[in-house]
Amino acid sequence: MTHSSDLTRLTAAETAARIASGRASAVEVAEAHLARIEAVDEKVHAFLHVDREGALARARTVDAKRSRGERLGPLAGVPLALKDIFTTEGMPTTVGSKILESWIPPYDATLTKRLKDADVVILGKTNMDEFAMGSSTENSAYGPTGNPWDLTRIPGGSGGGSSAALASYQAPLAIGTDTGGSIRQPAAVTGTVGVKPTYGAVSRYGMVAFSSSLDQGGPCARTVLDAALLHEAIAGHDPLDSTSVDAPVPPVVEAARNGDVKGLRVGVVREFAGEGYQAGVMQRFNESVELLRELGAEIVEISCPSFDKALAAYYLIAPSECSSNLARFDAMRYGLRAGDDGTRSAEEVTSLTREAGFGPEVKRRIMLGTYALSSGYYDAYYGSAQKVRTLIKRDFDAAFGKVDVLVSPTTPTTAFPIGERADDPMAMYLADLCTIPSNLAGNAAMSLPCGLAPEDGLPVGLQIIAPAMADDRLYRVGAAVEAAYHARWGHPLLEEAPSL
């Protein structure tokens, strides 16, 4: 089945080429995607807000530039779905929470500004777990998103709206944020590509904070090259973010155009296997390792003994930072204010507003963080978690002394049914088992499709992990794996998804 005539089936690179050469106008491309959203998003619920007028206005600007003979950027006119965690001037930014339900930010995030400067057409804002806390998008205050492969299953989280928008051809590009796996796990369970860049590579200015030492924005796409093009557009130093890396962006696009693993040393992490890993996920992962070997990589088994404490350390560090970050939602300057009847004090109004505005997972994490940081428990919990973080960094340093990249399944299982883990926080947290170590250490990681699990026919993700500031390795390896799989399958994996 080919859809070459359908503009929503093109990659971002193809779309940009068509617009640049005049074979399609940016307005036609935007209209095709807006029509697709209209047709399918009632079922998928990827978007919280669609900015029809803004998208068409941006597209007209691109067409006008072209007709004036101005040089267009590599993503000019390409539509994008933006996770609702980045501020957008004049457009709602809810973070999936009732506490920001009617907030219209007065400024653009640096990432939003870069997208606009690159003439990317922002279609709207995508659904997410409230404040990016979750692995299923069920924690959104605005209802869950369906996985386009099976609408009764989760699209991953927290960036489930972005991954579902890609997998249902509502946008060729999307933005996610990854604190413990929120770009990579949604990519894995929807058969798409997602990259968590090196910590500090993409500015956090205007990205609503959850856990500041872990949060990292990054690109989501249907192909490795598209992800690289988006990576290059959004990455780079930003003086407005004091944790932004002041160094050149690694050559990710060049790497994505030159996929190659010959002579590369690839480490298989022994600890990412065993109990809790679905058989079909391990089968596809082991085949990927075999594929890498056939493509000329040298496979080395690696042990990272501290990784078994990563999940525990993460669920102390992330809630601790969250309890501090979310203190800003005090009902005084912006966002919801509840219970202000003239008789209550500011403190009472704050408490009533936070009770009304935050959902259960956010409350759980705020209280968990408050507990971990309270006197008497601080050393045992938060202090120890920070030591584990050091040990995990050391494990990675030792591993990258022996190999160029590490590989693992992205997530232990395929997409689970909506509702299955909704009120079982510990079961939900296990979805991030393989992704969390890279957030704690700050290195770069990618997920890309490596087939369908035989037992349920759902997508499996292969995770590639590279050292900090070596993001280009992800793209070099990812492009080689992607090309080999496309040749083997005869088409991209997503073509096997049911039509909506």
Next chain:
Amino acid sequence: MPGITREEVAHLARLARLELKDEELDHFAGQLDDIIGAVARVSDVADEDVPPTSHPLPLTNVMRPDEVRPSLTPEQALSGAPAQEQQRFKVPQILGEE
């Protein structure tokens, strides 16, 4: 490690400015107890001689030039305020009555 009681949850909620309902206290007590039981394994390393890592980047005191640059207007800054008066955020009473 101690188990977490309903009273402790109520105390944490007060510290965190969350006016939890009674049924939430019961529900969260069980869940937080499970989570804390699971994450307590980090304390295996409590006595190890390992420096803590608070952040992936070794950055300290990042400065930028002290220059005047465009910023939000008062109208923009107040645009999300639940209540405002005379170009200020209007808040509920913060001091007790006389």
